[in-house]
Amino acid sequence: MGASRNFGAWRHLCVGVFAFGSRTWRRRLSVCPGLRRLTRWPVSMSDSVPDISHDQHAVRRQKLAELRAAGFDPFRANVATTHFSQDAKALHVDGQDYATPVTVAGRLVTFRVQGGSSFVKIQDQQGQIQLYFRKDVLGEERYTVFKKQLDLGDIIGVTGPLFKTKTGEITVRVDAFTLVSKALRPLPEKWHGLSDAEQVYRQRYLDLIVNQESRHRLMTRARIVSAVRRFLEDRQFLEVETPVLQSVAGGAAARPFQTHHNALNTDFVLRISLELYLKRMLVAGYDRVFEIGRNFRNEGISRRHNPEFTMLEVYQAYSDYRGMMTLVQDLLRHLVRDVVKPTETEGEGESAITRPSMRIKHAASGEWIDFGAEWREVKYKDLIIEKTGDPQWFSRSKEEKIAGVQKLGLFADAKWEDFELTNEIFGKLIEPNLIQPTFVTHLPKELCPLAKITADDSSTIDVFELIIGGMEIAPAYSEQNDPDVQRAMFEAQAGEEQQKVDHDFLLALEHGMPPAGGMGIGIDRLAILLTGAESIRDVILFPQLRNTAG
RNA sequence: GGUUUCCUAGCUCAAUGGUAGAGCAGUUGACUCUUAAUCAAUUGGUUCAGGGUUCGAGUCCCUGGGGAACCA
Numbered sequence: 001m002g003a004s005r006n007f008g009a010w011r012h013l014c015v016g017v018f019a020f021g022s023r024t025w026r027r028r029l030s031v032c033p034g035l036r037r038l039t040r041w042p043v044s045m046s047d048s049v050p051d052i053s054h055d056q057h058a059v060r061r062q063k064l065a066e067l068r069a070a071g072f073d074p075f076r077a078n079v080a081t082t083h084f085s086q087d088a089k090a091l092h093v094d095g096q097d098y099a100t101p102v103t104v105a106g107r108l109v110t111f112r113v114q115g116g117s118s119f120v121k122i123q124d125q126q127g128q129i130q131l132y133f134r135k136d137v138l139g140e141e142r143y144t145v146f147k148k149q150l151d152l153g154d155i156i157g158v159t160g161p162l163f164k165t166k167t168g169e170i171t172v173r174v175d176a177f178t179l180v181s182k183a184l185r186p187l188p189e190k191w192h193g194l195s196d197a198e199q200v201y202r203q204r205y206l207d208l209i210v211n212q213e214s215r216h217r218l219m220t221r222a223r224i225v226s227a228v229r230r231f232l233e234d235r236q237f238l239e240v241e242t243p244v245l246q247s248v249a250g251g252a253a254a255r256p257f258q259t260h261h262n263a264l265n266t267d268f269v270l271r272i273s274l275e276l277y278l279k280r281m282l283v284a285g286y287d288r289v290f291e292i293g294r295n296f297r298n299e300g301i302s303r304r305h306n307p308e309f310t311m312l313e314v315y316q317a318y319s320d321y322r323g324m325m326t327l328v329q330d331l332l333r334h335l336v337r338d339v340v341k342p343t344e345t346e347g348e349g350e351s352a353i354t355r356p357s358m359r360i361k362h363a364a365s366g367e368w369i370d371f372g373a374e375w376r377e378v379k380y381k382d383l384i385i386e387k388t389g390d391p392q393w394f395s396r397s398k399e400e401k402i403a404g405v406q407k408l409g410l411f412a413d414a415k416w417e418d419f420e421l422t423n424e425i426f427g428k429l430i431e432p433n434l435i436q437p438t439f440v441t442h443l444p445k446e447l448c449p450l451a452k453i454t455a456d457d458s459s460t461i462d463v464f465e466l467i468i469g470g471m472e473i474a475p476a477y478s479e480q481n482d483p484d485v486q487r488a489m490f491e492a493q494a495g496e497e498q499q500k501v502d503h504d505f506l507l508a509l510e511h512g513m514p515p516a517g518g519m520g521i522g523i524d525r526l527a528i529l530l531t532g533a534e535s536i537r538d539v540i541l542f543p544q545l546r547n548t549a550g
Numbered sequence: 551g552g553u554u555u556c557c558u559a560g561c562u563c564a565a566u567g568g569u570a571g572a573g574c575a576g577u578u579g580a581c582u583c584u585u586a587a588u589c590a591a592u593u594g595g596u597u598c599a600g601g602g603u604u605c606g607a608g609u610c611c612c613u614g615g616g617g618a619a620c621c622a
Contacts, residue, residue: 053577054594056560060576110585117582134582152575165583189561189574191586196561198617210561300551300622411622548616 056186063149064182074179079157081105085122085129088162089170097163102172104129105157105180107209110190113147119171122156123209130171131158137175146177152190153183201543214538220339221527221539225292227339228312228523231331237288237314242277244270244294250502251275251450253493254297257307270296274313275450275518276505279479282516283508287317292523303535304471307544310523315479319517321451321462324476325439328466328519329375332437332526336360336371340530362469363534367435369469375437380460383430383440384422393422394459419446434467449489451477469529476519483509 052058067074081103083091088102106122106129116135121128135143150156160175188194193210200207200214207214229239247266249256251273259268274291281289292312301307316323336342336358344357358372385391388404396404401421405412410428412421422444434440442460445453451461462478480486483506490501527539537543 051577051593053592054559056576056594112584112587113581114584114587115581117584119584119587121585130585132583136582165585167583167585169583169585171583186560186575191574192562194561196557196617198557199561201617206561303619546616 057184060151060182060184060186063151064184067149067179067182072179074154074182077178077180079103079105079178079180081157084126085124086126088172089129092162092164092170094164098161098173100162101160101175102162103157103159104172106155107183108150108152108154108156109187109209111150111152116143118147122158130165130169131160131174131177132163132165132171133174133177137173138177142177150179151183151186153185153187154179155181155183198545201537201545202548204541217527217531217533217538218541220531221523223339224335224527224530225310225523227335228292228331228521231334232288232290232314235288235327237290237316238286240278240281240286240289240291241293242271242274242281242291244296246271248500248502248504249273250500250505252297255299257296257298272297273520274311275520276502278313278315279513279516279518280505280508282315282317282479283511283513287514288315290314301544303537304525306524306536306540309536309540312521312523313518314521315516315518317514317516320478320515321441321464321476321517324517324519325377325464327517328474328476328521329437332468333358333371335526335530360530361532362435362529363532364470365435369436369529371437373436375439377439377441377464379442380426380440380444381442384425387425387430417446419444423447431467431472432470435469437466437468439464439466448475448477449493450480450486452480453485471525471529472522473525473529474519474521476517479513479516479518481509481513481515 052062064074082088083102083104085104085106088104091100091102093099104122104124106124108120109123109128110119110121110130112119118133120131120133122131133143133146138146156177156179158172158174158177160173162170163173165171188206188210190210194200194203194207200211204214208218233239245259245261245268247268249269249272251271252275254272256269256272259270260266261268271293272295274293274295278289278291290313292310294308295311296308297305298307299305314324314327316327319327337356340360342357342360343354344359345352345354347353359368359370361367362369381394385393388408390396390404393401393404398418398421401418402412402414405421405424408425408429410424412424416424441464442454442457443463443465445451445459445461448461448463451463454460454462464476465472466474466476480489486509487501487506490506524536524539527533528536531539533539
């Protein structure tokens with residue numbers, strides 16, 4: 001890597017730690033003057049130089065220019081770290097100060113100079129670690145470079161032994177340091193962080209540097225995805241990748257994004273669901289498959305909706321929707337126990353006991369969601385009858401249903417189908433109030449054309465919707481594998497929804513798909529739930545925003 | 551798409567229609583175990599853009615841009 005070539009310019013400052021470069025060019029570079037020359041460049045400004053002290057960008061650029069003039073370019077330097085911050089701290093043995101040398105690197109986030117000794121903190125992927133710079137350790141010249149050329153936001157590498165300060169913080173006593181990236185722009189304010197929502201999303205990297213909560217939340221999301229993969233792989237599920245560019249947007253009812261392939265001169269849509277290709281894999285004989293992938297829906301943006309979002313879909317041959325119940329319950333409990341790891345504290349003060357818990361606070365309602373308790377299972381129809389107080393609801397005429405919906409204070413459009421009127425009650429009045437994990441089963445068959453019809457009730461399908469925190473977290477079905485019934489369901493829906501039928505998928509079904517259970521989980525919503533976030537934007541690194549003009 | 555609301559220093563926020571301020575950060579100085587370090591001094595503004603009302607607009611009105619909440 002050519003980029004490390006100038007690294008050796010600092011090698012003599014960090015003996016034995018930085019292992020870059022061959023011996024030959026170590027020798028060559030050892031004659032580089034490095035920063036030793038720096039202090040001979042007094043930072044004096046003649047009267048003709050304009051005052052830039054208020055312009056932090058200009059001040060930092062000037063510091064960079066001074067470093068380069070002295071023969072050192074931070075953008076051509078690097079550091080061979082030995083540990084991340086928290087791993088380094090864990091090495092320290094009580095009572096054995098200055099015994100364990102480490103090399104750590106990160107962004108300068110705290111700068112406290114007090115005369116001849118200074119405490120600073122750097123931040124890396126694992127968190128922060130304190131560094132102690134002393135003039136009598138580093139020497140006058142290097143200490144001056146540290147004080148005058150470094151700024152908050154710079155990225156540095158340091159080498160030195162661990163010790164514990166008198167206040168008990170494990171700290172690196174810096175024997176040598178090197179600047180490996182100069183921040184030309186200042187960080188947001190240290191105490192209040194960055195709170196302007198727009199900047200948080202447009203410049204997420206700043207949010208992640210200064211807001212620990214965001215840092216932790218988005219790290220948890222990454223761990224959730226990782227744990228989901230391991231959980232499924234442990235159960236012999238295979239991860240596969242299916243097309244994003246599709247000619248028919250199937251598997252859900254949503255408006256797709258349109259695009260065009262030039263060489264083929266063909267229009268494509270971006271997928272709105274993973275379902276139909278994963279089922280082709282069941283036909284192929286991959287009996288347990290899953291995909292974690294991006295879906296795109298050309299619809300509104302809200303606290304719960306981003307135009308691109310991440311779905312997990314799982315298909316298991318020879319299972320059914322009840323098998324999916326067990327799977328999702330095991331999965332979510334695993335995520336709570338091993339990723340989120342909530343704790344509960346009992347008692348006060350000295351006698352307080354903290355123990356692992358299975359409860360997570362629901363941000364919107366303030367209620368505690370208990371993943372450890374038994375999960376409620378209830379039929380869709382029973383919930384509707386309970387809410388309307390009408391045991392005969394499902395045999396009422398459309399006019400009676402419209403009146404019933406309006407009586408509950410909801411808007412009812414005369415153009416809606418019966419099941420849409422009923423589902424309005426479910427969506428507006430029932431779902432938002434299901435805070436504890438609830439399996440809602442036996443939905444009306446019009447709501448999904450891809451599931452098997454219930455054996456003893458031809459108006460419902462063998463499905464569940466797992467609702468937690470008032471949000472639909474995971475729909476699951478006993479997958480429809482009768483090609484003729486599937487075609488009829490598609491055609492009935494195509495009439496209403498103006499959707500295209502995926503004939504290629506139907507052809508695959510005619511070759512025979514094993515009976516299977518399938519399930520989808522919205523990863524973003526799952527992350528909202530498990531991290532206690534309030535908006536989908538809080539769990540997506542770069543949520544969709546309008547382009548700024550100009 | 552509709553309603554409401556917000557946009558002021560690098561960041562977080564002030565400012566009855568009447569001279570645009572503070573904290574942090576920056577700059578200069580003091581300080582060799584600090585924890586939002588401290589102390590002293592000091593710089594920094596096209597108040598999102600463009601119009602209008604007014605003797606006078608950050609503030610009121612209109613248009614546009616962007617954000618947020620609620621609704622669809």
